[in-house]
Amino acid sequence: MTSFTVGSGARRIVSLTEEPTELLYLLGEEDRVVGITAYTERPPEAKRDKPVVSAFVGGSVERIRALEPDLVIGFSDVQADYARTLIHAGLPVLILNQRSLQDILDAMVIIGGVVGAAERARVLMEGYARRLEEAAERTAKRARRPRVYFEEWDDPMISCIRWVGELIELAGGENIFADRSLAAASKGRHVTVEDVRAANPEIILASWCGKPFDREAAEQRLGSDLDAFRAGRVHELPAEIILQPGPAALGDGLALLETLIGASPTG
Structure with a gap:
C-alpha cells in the first residue's frame, strides 16, 4: 500500500x-539551520557553529x-536575482519582504510556521509588540x-527604510x-544635501550597511553648522540591530534609539 508522511516543517534551512x-x-x-550569510552577527554562536554560504546578494x-x-x-527584492538563480538550480526558496514593523511581526510568525x-513565534512576537506599544x-x-535624520548610505544619500522610520517615531x-x-524601493528614499540642510536635523543617526560610518566626511558633506553637529548628537548604530528586519530591530534597535533620542543635548 502506498503511504505518505506529514513532517514538522523544514528541517534543513539555509x-x-x-x-x-x-x-x-x-x-x-x-x-x-544548516547554512548562514556572512553578515550574521546574532546570535554570535551562529557564526561560530554554522557554515557561511552566502553574502547578501550572492x-x-x-x-x-x-x-x-x-x-x-531570504529577504527583499534585492535578493530577487539570487533567489531566481537558486530556484533554477532546483532549490526551494522563500523570500519575505517586510518593510513595516507590522510586516516584521507577521513575517516572524510565518517563519515560525x-x-x-x-x-511559539506568535507568543514571542506578542512580547515585542508590547514593547513597541509601551514605547x-x-x-x-x-x-x-x-528632528532626526537617519542615513542608510552616503553616496547616493539614502534615508531610512520604513521600519527604521517607525522606530524613530x-x-x-x-x-x-x-x-x-x-x-x-531604495531609490524613493534618496535625499540631497540640500534636503537635509533644509530640515536641519537635531540628531543624525547613521548605519551604512556594509561599511563604517565616517563622521568627519559626513560633517564636511552636510555642514558643521547643522544643529546635530553643533550639539554633538551624531551617532552610528550597528547595522545588525537596526537594519535587520527581525527580533534585533524590535528589541535592541528600539532600546538604543530611545536612549539616543531621549538623551539631553551636549552642546
Whole structure:
C-alpha cells in the first residue's frame, strides 16, 4: 500500500539573511539551520557553529546545494536575482519582504510556521509588540520630538527604510523624511544635501550597511553648522540591530534609539 508522511516543517534551512537565523535560535530551533550569510552577527554562536554560504546578494549555489536544504529563506527584492538563480538550480526558496514593523511581526510568525512553531513565534512576537506599544505610550508624554535624520548610505544619500522610520517615531523622534520611508524601493528614499540642510536635523543617526560610518566626511558633506553637529548628537548604530528586519530591530534597535533620542543635548 502506498503511504505518505506529514513532517514538522523544514528541517534543513539555509538563511540568506540574519533575522531567520536569530528567530530560529530564539525559538530553540537552531538545529534546523544548516547554512548562514556572512553578515550574521546574532546570535554570535551562529557564526561560530554554522557554515557561511552566502553574502547578501550572492553566494555559492554549489555550497548551498551540498547542504541539501529543504528550504532557503531570504529577504527583499534585492535578493530577487539570487533567489531566481537558486530556484533554477532546483532549490526551494522563500523570500519575505517586510518593510513595516507590522510586516516584521507577521513575517516572524510565518517563519515560525515553516518549522512548526507558529504558536511559539506568535507568543514571542506578542512580547515585542508590547514593547513597541509601551514605547509609543512613553513617547506620547514627551513635550516635543527632536528632528532626526537617519542615513542608510552616503553616496547616493539614502534615508531610512520604513521600519527604521517607525522606530524613530516610537522612540520619540521626528523622522524628517517620513514620507520617503514609505517608498518600496531604495531609490524613493534618496535625499540631497540640500534636503537635509533644509530640515536641519537635531540628531543624525547613521548605519551604512556594509561599511563604517565616517563622521568627519559626513560633517564636511552636510555642514558643521547643522544643529546635530553643533550639539554633538551624531551617532552610528550597528547595522545588525537596526537594519535587520527581525527580533534585533524590535528589541535592541528600539532600546538604543530611545536612549539616543531621549538623551539631553551636549552642546
